[in-house]
Amino acid sequence: MAETFRYEGEVRPGETRHVRHEVGETYLGDPIEIPVTIVDGARDGPTVGLTAAVHGDELNGVKVLQEVADRYDPADVHGTLVCLHVVNVPGYIAQTRDIPIYDQDLNRAFPGKPRSNTAERMANNIYETFVSQCDLLLDFHTSTRNRTTMYHVRADTSDATVDRLARAFGANVVIAGPGDVGSLRRTATADGTPTITIEMGKAHRFQPTLIERALEGVSSVFAEFGVDPTATVTWPGWLRSVPADQGDKTWLRADTGGLVEMQWGPYPLVEEGAPICTISDHFKREERTVTAPFTGILVGVLENPVAQPGHPLCHLVRIDETTHDEIVAEIDRGEFDGYRQRGLRWRGEKAELD
Numbered sequence: 001m002a003e004t005f006r007y008e009g010e011v012r013p014g015e016t017r018h019v020r021h022e023v024g025e026t027y028l029g030d031p032i033e034i035p036v037t038i039v040d041g042a043r044d045g046p047t048v049g050l051t052a053a054v055h056g057d058e059l060n061g062v063k064v065l066q067e068v069a070d071r072y073d074p075a076d077v078h079g080t081l082v083c084l085h086v087v088n089v090p091g092y093i094a095q096t097r098d099i100p101i102y103d104q105d106l107n108r109a110f111p112g113k114p115r116s117n118t119a120e121r122m123a124n125n126i127y128e129t130f131v132s133q134c135d136l137l138l139d140f141h142t143s144t145r146n147r148t149t150m151y152h153v154r155a156d157t158s159d160a161t162v163d164r165l166a167r168a169f170g171a172n173v174v175i176a177g178p179g180d181v182g183s184l185r186r187t188a189t190a191d192g193t194p195t196i197t198i199e200m201g202k203a204h205r206f207q208p209t210l211i212e213r214a215l216e217g218v219s220s221v222f223a224e225f226g227v228d229p230t231a232t233v234t235w236p237g238w239l240r241s242v243p244a245d246q247g248d249k250t251w252l253r254a255d256t257g258g259l260v261e262m263q264w265g266p267y268p269l270v271e272e273g274a275p276i277c278t279i280s281d282h283f284k285r286e287e288r289t290v291t292a293p294f295t296g297i298l299v300g301v302l303e304n305p306v307a308q309p310g311h312p313l314c315h316l317v318r319i320d321e322t323t324h325d326e327i328v329a330e331i332d333r334g335e336f337d338g339y340r341q342r343g344l345r346w347r348g349e350k351a352e353l354d
């Protein structure tokens with residue numbers, strides 16, 4: 001039997017509701033409300049949560065959720081969809097990652113407490129009202145400002161359902177680990193709501209190709225978990241799962257200060273010893289080349305062209321020979337065309353102007 005979804009109101013099977021849910025107050029005493037869509041399917045099935053803009057300036061997921069909330073008819077849905085379109089409303093309004101009041105990171109505040117600081121109160125309200133009712137959760141993020149990230153999933157694949165969720169989403173790269181303490185993903189997963197984070201592109205943008213790919217991932221998850229029996233699961237052609245805490249991936253950091261010029265490309269595949277970028281001083285007297293310590297794919301890259309010692313330059317994930325050959329075959333088939341065009345362009349950014 002399909003069930004009524006209850007929060008402070010209720011949504012009956014076969015019904016979609018677009019609501020604003022109050023999670024706090026501004027300095028003026030006005031309500032801070034998050035936009036929520038609940039699609040309560042006419043048929044029985046899992047309750048799937050989708051969250052975006054937990055970091056207020058990470059926008060690709062906001063577009064994904066707008067589409068999901070619009071596309072799925074409750075008459076066809078087996079289960080319930082809970083779309084929290086903008087989780088961090090204060091950050092979203094200010095277009096900042098954190099809650100602008102004392103720069104609190106909402107994604108380190110879960111599950112929160114009702115009588116603690118602003119972030120913990122907001123987190124607690126959202127967690128108790130919506131997340132705790134979900135059987136699965138997809139949390140959409142992007143890279144932070146001045147960086148960009150390859151499309152990938154973060155998931156604690158030691159949990160069988162999380163692993164199935166990560167695979168069903170269809171991303172080629174999965175960074176495996178429990179995630180940060182207080183993050184929505186880690187908290188919900190430990191609490192019995194298997195959750196994956198989707199990392200896609202950069203902040204402050206809608207990147208249509210990535211958004212389209214994420215919508216395919218959502219559809220594939222809905223197929224795998226019976227939410228949409230008419231859809232098909234699209235498993236990834238190749239999959240590289242990397243433990244988050246091992247030497248299989250590394251942030252290459254600058255050892256000198258100066259101007260950074262990226263040398264990699266046009267594909268994110270780099271061979272051991274190949275140049276990734278150069279760092280030069282302003283007089284062009286010295287130039288240091290940063291090379292790949294092992295063969296791998298770049299999953300994150302600095303965009304801001306200045307660096308000082310300790311600055312992250314790029315995030316490199318080691319790949320084995322089989323994966324390497326599969327990626328080369330994909331490159332030959334043109335699957336990576338447009339991945340990086342001029343400057344630092346990643347797949348999905350073709351339409352952007354300089």
Ligand SMILES: [Zn+2]
Pocket residue numbers: 054055058141142
């Ligand atoms: Zn984020």
